[in-house]
Amino acid sequence: MKGTNGCADKWRSRLINPVLGKEFTLRMRTVRSMWALFFYLLAIGLLALGYLYVTRMSSSGANAFNPDESRIMFIFISFVQLGLIAFMAPGLTAGVISGEREKQTLNLLLTTQQSSASIVISKLVSSLSFMALITLATMPVYSIVFLFGGISPGQLGMVFLFYWFTMLALGSFGILFSTLFKRTMLAVIVAYGITLFLFGGTAFLYLIVSQIMEEMTRSSGGAPGDFGWIGHLLALNPGAALYSLFDPEMTRWVFRMNMGSGGSLSTGQPALQLWQEFLIIYSILIIAAVLTAIRSVRPRLNKKSKRA
Amino acid sequence: MKTTIRTDHEARAAAPAAAESPMIEIRGLCKQFGAFQALNSIDLVIPKGTVFGFVGPNGAGKSTTMSILATLLAPTSGTAKVGGCDVTRHPKQVRKLIGYMPDFFGVYDQFKATEYLHFYGASYGIPKAERARLIPQLLELVNLTDKKDAYVDTLSRGMKQRLCLARCLVHDPELLILDEPASGLDPRARIEMREILKELKSMGKTIVISSHILPELAEMVDEIGVIEHGRMVAKGNVQEIQSRMRVKRILQIRLAGREEEAEQYLGGRPFVNRILRDGRGVHVHFDGHDEEQSELLHGLIEQGFRIISFSEAQTNLEDVFLEITKGDGEGE
Ligand SMILES: Nc1ncnc2c1ncn2[C@@H]1O[C@H](COP(=O)(O)OP(=O)(O)OP(=O)(O)O)[C@@H](O)[C@H]1O
Ligand SMILES: [Mg+2]
Numbered sequence: 001m002k003g004t005n006g007c008a009d010k011w012r013s014r015l016i017n018p019v020l021g022k023e024f025t026l027r028m029r030t031v032r033s034m035w036a037l038f039f040y041l042l043a044i045g046l047l048a049l050g051y052l053y054v055t056r057m058s059s060s061g062a063n064a065f066n067p068d069e070s071r072i073m074f075i076f077i078s079f080v081q082l083g084l085i086a087f088m089a090p091g092l093t094a095g096v097i098s099g100e101r102e103k104q105t106l107n108l109l110l111t112t113q114q115s116s117a118s119i120v121i122s123k124l125v126s127s128l129s130f131m132a133l134i135t136l137a138t139m140p141v142y143s144i145v146f147l148f149g150g151i152s153p154g155q156l157g158m159v160f161l162f163y164w165f166t167m168l169a170l171g172s173f174g175i176l177f178s179t180l181f182k183r184t185m186l187a188v189i190v191a192y193g194i195t196l197f198l199f200g201g202t203a204f205l206y207l208i209v210s211q212i213m214e215e216m217t218r219s220s221g222g223a224p225g226d227f228g229w230i231g232h233l234l235a236l237n238p239g240a241a242l243y244s245l246f247d248p249e250m251t252r253w254v255f256r257m258n259m260g261s262g263g264s265l266s267t268g269q270p271a272l273q274l275w276q277e278f279l280i281i282y283s284i285l286i287i288a289a290v291l292t293a294i295r296s297v298r299p300r301l302n303k304k305s306k307r308a
Numbered sequence: 309m310k311t312t313i314r315t316d317h318e319a320r321a322a323a324p325a326a327a328e329s330p331m332i333e334i335r336g337l338c339k340q341f342g343a344f345q346a347l348n349s350i351d352l353v354i355p356k357g358t359v360f361g362f363v364g365p366n367g368a369g370k371s372t373t374m375s376i377l378a379t380l381l382a383p384t385s386g387t388a389k390v391g392g393c394d395v396t397r398h399p400k401q402v403r404k405l406i407g408y409m410p411d412f413f414g415v416y417d418q419f420k421a422t423e424y425l426h427f428y429g430a431s432y433g434i435p436k437a438e439r440a441r442l443i444p445q446l447l448e449l450v451n452l453t454d455k456k457d458a459y460v461d462t463l464s465r466g467m468k469q470r471l472c473l474a475r476c477l478v479h480d481p482e483l484l485i486l487d488e489p490a491s492g493l494d495p496r497a498r499i500e501m502r503e504i505l506k507e508l509k510s511m512g513k514t515i516v517i518s519s520h521i522l523p524e525l526a527e528m529v530d531e532i533g534v535i536e537h538g539r540m541v542a543k544g545n546v547q548e549i550q551s552r553m554r555v556k557r558i559l560q561i562r563l564a565g566r567e568e569e570a571e572q573y574l575g576g577r578p579f580v581n582r583i584l585r586d587g588r589g590v591h592v593h594f595d596g597h598d599e600e601q602s603e604l605l606h607g608l609i610e611q612g613f614r615i616i617s618f619s620e621a622q623t624n625l626e627d628v629f630l631e632i633t634k635g636d637g638e639g640e
Binding site: 018019021022026029030103105107108109110111112113114298299300302 | 375378379380381382395396397399400403404406408410412413414415416418419423427428430431432433472475479
């Protein structure tokens with residue numbers, strides 16, 4: 001009996017390392033987590049109901065909700081959820097390391113046998129698990145959409161995978177700033193600043209640059225030059241990537257600006273869908289952010305041995 | 309209340325084969341923060357089993373030295389070895405050997421005392437069964453058994469300090485680095501802390517402990533190092549110092565009249581360093597032993613001085629210590 005016990009123990013300790021276990025326990029014991037969950041569900045629930053109410057009012061008389069409308073509502077809820085994630089992820093992660101530094105518990109943790117990687121990754125995983133839990137808790141809201149049809153479970157699954165990936169990205173940026181900056185305040189501000197740039201800044205830049213490029217090709221008088229490259233700007237934008245998941249035409253539209261002059265899209269297909277490019281770019285950024293965070297949790301001690 | 313703490317897990321076996329090497333070996337250690345020189349070429353060797361007291365005023369560099377030993381800070385130059393392992397090259401090995409208690413530390417408020425120790429035990433890779441056996445013993449050692457199920461944020465400061473000490477001990481380290489473990493404690497708690505440290509010493513642990521207050525340390529440590537402005541200004545064996553202190557004494561003599569005359573007479577006697585006179589009598593800084601001291605008294609009486617009292621004054625440990633060991637710290 002002792003043998004099996006030890007074995008289970010070993011497996012458990014391999015899956016849930018001490019830092020992860022601690023993060024789970026402490027997070028679930030704080031009242032703040034409860035409130036976060038509550039307000040998140042309240043926000044998304046209210047927005048979904050509000051949307052229903054407004055559309056019902058406008059489609060006067062018609063009682064039925066057709067699949068097209070339900071699809072639009074699905075897209076609406078999905079964007080609301082993405083917005084909430086963008087709002088939540090930096091806040092949940094930007095304090096995880098600097099918070100321990102400020103509470104003066106970090107030094108104690110750093111003198112244990114836990115590796116920097118296990119500390120950073122455990123904290124990331126625990127924040128992500130909490131966010132995943134919250135997003136899963138919004139499932140009932142989607143049942144409204146399913147009631148009316150127009151959306152397949154597969155699409156819903158894709159959207160949730162996309163959410164989790166976005167959380168991972170925003171979360172790893174948050175952790176990176178949390179390790180780089182001593183103060184949580186600064187880390188939180190920078191994390192939200194970056195998030196704002198990714199959501200708003202890239203879209204804004206895209207619009208500005210496309211305007212300028214259009215002006216330039218028009219004034220040069222010749223055939224519109226191919227400036228489809230500016231579409232890559234939008235590949236940084238989680239919102240645009242999410243939309244391209246619903247509407248494959250989106251990618252072509254984004255990359256083929258010259259359609260404006262001819263009035264029709266050119267026939268070529270973009271090499272990658274916007275969301276695929278998004279996945280690739282952000283995978284690289286996530287790896288870079290996590291590795292940098294791991295390297296900077298502890299002071300670089302062995303610079304001398306490297307020089308030698 | 310005799311508690312023995314034994315852990316037979318791998319920590320011991322994995323410890324480097326450096327039985328002969330001293331517990332701590334610091335050579336030419338420097339630390340710079342920008343242009344500020346916090347540590348200036350510190351040399352220090354502490355053998356195993358020694359209790360070493362680190363004394364110095366605020367900002368002298370005690371915590372900086374201790375952080376470097378605890379692998380939390382990279383030295384600018386010089387080397388520091390713990391149990392033969394270089395702190396910058398083998399930090400993981402070093403962390404296994406040390407239990408570090410910082411001057412300021414926080415606790416996870418939402419944990420109960422037992423859970424708190426379980427967490428750190430697990431972080432040192434100690435199996436659950438062993439932790440379950442060990443933690444009650446640790447709580448017993450630091451007198452927190454009755455608080456084992458209390459949430460950490462309900463503990464008083466002194467209790468938190470003791471809990472943190474228990475935390476330092478979960479992985480049965482050979483070396484304890486305690487940065488002002490008694491700061492913020494009331495006199496009674498200080499005595500309790502001292503008792504615990506004595507017990508740890510009897511278990512054969514090497515202890516490095518810092519304080520501003522020399523007398524507080526002097527009675528529980530074997531060796532003392534004084535650090536000022538990042539330099540080791542004095543260093544020595546406490547017993548040696550104390551025996552030399554017995555040589556260095558201040559004599560208080562009260563006379564019924566003829567004080568000025570007595571002052572003149574004493575000024576000409578051997579082993580007399582300095583003489584001060586105030587309303588309470590004559591104070592003589594005396595370098596001699598008991599033998600010479602009785603000679604002095606005998607002489608006074610022979611000269612016909614009428615003595616009311618002749619006694620040794622309490623000497624200021626700090627002053628004497630600094631005077632005796634001046635220069636000893638350098639070049640050792
Ligand atoms: N991270 C840092 N950045 C800049 N200066 C620092 C840093 N840490 C310490 N110092 C400086 O180094 C000097 C030594 O500090 P240290 O904390 O080692 O002193 P200490 O002997 O522990 O003093 P105390 O008795 O007040 O605890 C101080 O002048 C301090 O201002
Ligand atoms: Mg200090």
